Amino acid sequence: MSNEDQLSLFDISANSASTPPATVSELIPTSAKIPIPPGTYQTMTQMAEHCNQCQRCGLGKTRTHAVVGRGNLQAPIMIVGEAPGQNEDETGLPFVGKAGQLLEKILASVKLDLEKDIYIANVNKCRPPSNRVPTTEEIAACRPYLLEQIRMVDPKIILLTGATAVKGLTNDKRGITKIRGTWIEWEGRLCMPILHPAYLLRNPGREQGSPKWLMWQDIQAVRAKFDEICNAG
Ligand code: SF4
Structure with a gap:
């Protein structure tokens, strides 16, 4: 953020004489130009308060x-998805x-609770209208x-889960079918990139090579890695 941007955040129109100037931390939800350095939040509750008043991107409206x-x-x-849908928004x-x-069923099949x-969280915390894919700017605003x-x-x-989650976190733009399971x-x-469960709902076949079959392979690999890490620790 330039000095000019930073100063404009404290201009008198935003902070009248009766309102004490906000701290940079308090201004986080107002603009994507305000950085969110690592360690900004001590608890998820504090962060959720900011997310619920956030207008860093247009999805807040x-x-x-x-x-x-x-x-x-x-x-x-941790499972990272794309963005909320209607049920989640409600x-x-x-x-x-x-x-x-x-x-939940997929996780339960390998005894993960x-x-x-x-x-579980999403790249974007607010629902895109008509469940469209979040834009690059919306992803960048919410990523911190x-x-x-x-x-x-x-x-x-x-x-x-899904290409947007992969891109949103790692910036890897390869197709999900190419990199899932690796x-x-x-x-x-x-x-590990995995297929989005909504994709499995649209492709219910169970034959070898189908999305459900691929998910079964991937979740078993996750369970094996989880056991390996737990046993090593
Ligand atoms: S999607 Fe993220 S950045 Fe955009 S308004 Fe919601 S919480 Fe803020």
């Missing part, structure tokens, strides 16, 4: 609730619709919140 995350705040596995919780139910072993979540949860494994290292963390 149309949301009902910001959808920050759910699950265990010290989970060894409830404020990620992955609560049919795709969420399928995800969403409330105990997993913390996701980085804070990863820092606070400190997961051993991150699962990235371990990639990002900032010293093990990440």
Whole structure:
């Protein structure tokens, strides 16, 4: 952020004589130009308060609730999705619709418990109108919140569901079908791109090579890596 940008945030129109000047931290939800350095938030609750008043991108105008995350705040596995849909926007919780139910079943099939072993969040905290894919600018505006979540949860494994999650976190723009099921290292963390459960709902076949079959291979690989890490620790 330039000095000029920084000064303009404190101009008198925004801070009248009766209102004490806001701190840079308080201004975070007002503009994507305000940085969110690592360590800004001590708790997810503090961050959620900012997300629920955030206008860093245009998605803040149309949301009902910001959808920050759910699950265990010290989970060894974090799942990152794209953005909230209608059910999530209404409830404020990620992955609560049919795709969420399928995800829970997939995790349960390898004895992973969403409330105990997993913390789940999205790249964008607010619902894009008509469930469109978030734009590059919207992803960039919200990304620092996701980085804070990863820092606070400190997961051993991150699962990235779908191409937008992969691009949003790692900037890897390869197609999800090319890279799903492969371990990639990002900032010293093990990440695996997997198919989005909504994609599995649209492709219900179970034959070898189908999306469901591929997910079954991938989730078993995740379980094996999880056991390996736990046993090593
Ligand atoms: S999507 Fe993220 S950056 Fe955009 S308004 Fe919502 S919380 Fe803020």
